[in-house]
Amino acid sequence: MNTLLSVDICGIGVVGPGLTNWAQAAPLLRGEQPFEPTELPPLKPELLPPNERRRTTQLIKLAIQAAEEAQRHSGIEAAQLACVFASAEGDTFIVDRLCEALALPEKPVSPTQFHNSVHNAPAGYWAIAGVARRFSTSIAAAGASFTAGLLEAAAFVASEGEPVLLVAYDIALPETLAPFGDSHSPFAVALVLASKNQGGSRLASLGLISPQEGSVSAMLPTAFSSLQTQNAAAQALPLLSQLARGESATVNLAYHDGTVLALELTC
C-alpha cells in the first residue's frame, strides 16, 4: 500500500452545534465528556471587521471562524497560507433568497447577495481580511467534499512545498430545499497542512493512500453519528476524534462511490 502524499497537521479549528473550538471539542471527541449537539456558538470571526460581518452570511462566518482558529493554532500568518475551501452545497441560504426574489415579478435581486452567492465567497472574504494573495481554490465534491479538499490541499503541499489552509464547511439547507438535499446541520473544520517536518507546530503527520474500496472508519463517540450524517464537512469527524485522542491509527474517510481515502495518522 503506497503512501502517495505526506503532510504535517499544524493547526486545527472546529465549529458546530455544541462545538465552540478545538480545545472545547477535543474531550467530547475523546468521549470523556458528553456531546450534546445543541446550539451553534456565536459566530464572530475576529478577522472580519464588524461591517463585513453584517454583510456576510452564516456560511461565510462559519468558514472563517474555523479557518482563523486553525491559522492561529499553526502560528503561520494568514498571508503565508495558500487556501482550499471545500463545501458540498455552497451558500444555500443565498440560493434560497435569490430564487425567492427571482420568483417575484420585479426580480429584486440584491447585488450584495449576488456577489456573495459565488462558491468562492468565503475564500474571497478570507483573502481580503487576511491579505492572503497566494493560491486559493474553492471546490465541491458532494458527500466527499472534505476528503476531496484534503486531497487537493495535500497535492498542493506536495507540488509547491508551501503550507495550506484547508477549510470544509456546510450549513443546514433552508426549509424549502431541505427535503431535497443532504445537509441538515451546520459544521466547519479547518486544518493547516504543511510539508513534512517544515511546519511550525507539528501536531501530527498524515500519509494519504490512493482512494480504494474500503469501509469508512467508525472510531467516533456515538453521540456524533447524527452530526456526521448531516453535514459533508463532518465526514472529517473520525480523523478529528483520532487527533483528539493523540493516537496513531489508520483512518478511512468516505470518497466517491463507496471508495475511501486511507489516512495513516501518526501522532
Next chain:
Amino acid sequence: MSQLPLVLTRYTVVNALGHGLAASLEALRLGHSGLRVNDYEPAPLSTWIGRVDDIEQAALPAALSDYECRNNRLARLGLEQDGFSAAVAAAVKRHGASRIGLFLGTSTSGIEETERAYAMRNEAGALPAGYHYRQTQNPFSLSAFCREFLGLAGPALVISTACSSSAKVFATASRYIAAGLCDAAVVGGVDSLCQTTLYGFNSLELVSSEKCRPWDAQRNGINIGEGAGFALLEPASAVEGAVQLLGYGESSDAYHMSTPHPEGDGAVAAMQQALERAGIETQAVDYINLHGTATPSNDRSEDRAVTRLFGNATACSSTKGWTGHTLGAAGITEAIFSALSIEHGFLPASLNTEQKEEGLNAGVLLQNREQSVNIAMSNSFGFGGSNCSLLLGRREA
C-alpha cells in the same frame, strides 16, 4: 513539483458560435459573432447574450434523466462533439477508469432548475416533487453527471471560483497527476444561462445593453454567454495531440469581492507564476487571450497587468465579443480558443472593439491576423479576486 507539460489529447467546445471545434474555428476566422439580442425568455432584460442553440431539444438519456437541467444538457452536448467521449473511452482502455481524474468548473451549476422550481411552489410553499436538487442545483452535479456519462471512476471534484473555475482545473489536474492520484484527466467547464446571473450582474450594473466591446472607449459591460468545453490531458508520452499545457499560475487579489485590483497585482502574480513554471520569458509568448469582460474596471485592471509584464507589443484579444462571457466556462473556452490559434496559425481580433480607450495600451488586435503561434497565454479572473493564467504551447513533433 507539478506534471508539465501535459498534452491536450483531445478537446472540444460548444458555445454561441456553434457545436464543436469546426463551428468555433470558422466563426472566429470569418469574424462572425455568436451574440444575439437577448431571447432567453425567463430574463427579458435589454441586453445581448451568447446563447447555445438546440439545448432545449437535447434531452438527456433516460437512464440519466434525474440530471435533467440546462447545464447538464449543455455538458452532454459538449461531450458528444469532436469524438470527445470516444477519446475518453480509449483513454479508459489505456489507463483504467479509476486512473482518470475528472476536474470541472462551473459557477452556477443547474440553478435554472431551482429558479423554475421556486416559481412552481404550491400554496404551502413546497417545491414540486420532480425537482432533483442533488443532480442539478448541487455544485458537484456537473461532475457527477459527466462521471456517469463517461463511465469514469477516478478522483473527481468541481472547482467553483466564479470566472476562473474552468482555468484552474488544468492546475489541479497537473498536481493530481504529479502526485500519482491519477494518470490522465478530463478537465473542462460548463455554465448555462439562468436568471441568477442575468439579473445578478444586472443588479451590479455590469450588463451591457449593447454588444460587449472589450477595451473600447465606449464599453459599458458584459454580455452573458453559455458554453461547455472539455480537454483530455495526458503526460507527454505516446499520445496524439498538437498542443500542450506548459504552465499555470493561480493567485488571489485580496482586494474586493466584485472589483479587480486597480493595478492588476493579482493578475500579474498569476501570469508571472505561469511563465516561471513554464520556464519561459515574456518575449516567447505570441498571443494572450485576455479575460477582457468589457466592464470598465476589468479591462483597465487587466490592461495595467498585461502592460506591466509584456509592454504593449504582445498581440492580445478578448474573445468575449464572439461568445459573450461564459463565466465558469470562460477558462476552458478561451484555453481551447488559444489551442486553436496554435493549431491553425491565426489570432482572433477583439470583436466589436472599435476605438480603444485612451490610456489602455495592451496590444489589442482590432483585426484578425494570420500568424503562426507557438505559445499562447489565456487569462481568467473571477469574482472574489480569483486569478488564473494558463500557458499553452505547440508540441514538438
